[in-house]
Amino acid sequence: MQNPSKSEIKDILDRSKRIAVVGLSDRPDRTSYMVSKAMQDEGYEIIPVNPTIDEALGVKAVASLKDVEGPIDIVNVFRRSEQLPGVAEEFLQTDAPVFWAQQGLANEEAYRMITDKGRTAVMDLCIKVARAVIK
Template identity: 60%
Template sequence: MTINNPSREEIGKILKKAKRIAVVGLSNNPDRTSYMVSEAMQKAGYEIIPVNPQITEALGVNAVPTLKDIEGHVDIVNVFRRSEYILDIAKEFLEIDADIFWAQLGVKDEEAFQLLTENGYITIMDRCIKVEHALTK
């Protein structure tokens, strides 16, 4: 199965509607891409929830160890992990109340894409949420 992302127009609508983004693999190191991208999204008005068992906080927000530890609804799960971890994260995603699965630029897994889309979830892979946000303003 080929990964077919939504159109840029559809991505724009997703980003305009979304308010809460859980970031899997968010680092508390300001030099890391996950931090820089998440900080930009936070400054753009999104609520960022760090998901990383190795840290206690990032961007002034308490971190949670797993997606299942998040209280309440999540609009987007944005993943900053290597591709080999995506399938397991996708399976955990299916267990929480979230709308969109988003794997960052360079991160993709066809099996995870198929699992998520077959379960009715909008899935975006190999795209940077910060770049897409800037392009769809």
């Protein structure tokens, strides 16, 4: 598994506007909430993808990626590494160009599924930290 270069990650974050966050919690003490709030504060539109909550960050949640209306630029994932292949399958049913697994999350099978289809996979990297570093 090889993540895109720093310049490629900068390009991804600079051109992206809408981030669907799989596993976004509605609890402010959770990492998914803190990271997504920081990205929202940076001007990104955050779409919560979690069937167990009604809303997060003032945005109505959807149950799955297929329920997101409109384009998705990045699918940011907060699910255990062993769940990434299932999320990757759902991701591949969207037009989203980038699958981003948060820090501590990586799965070779999911990575291959995504990159074999010509899409970009980022693994084991915090999107908030990446954004702060390339600003």
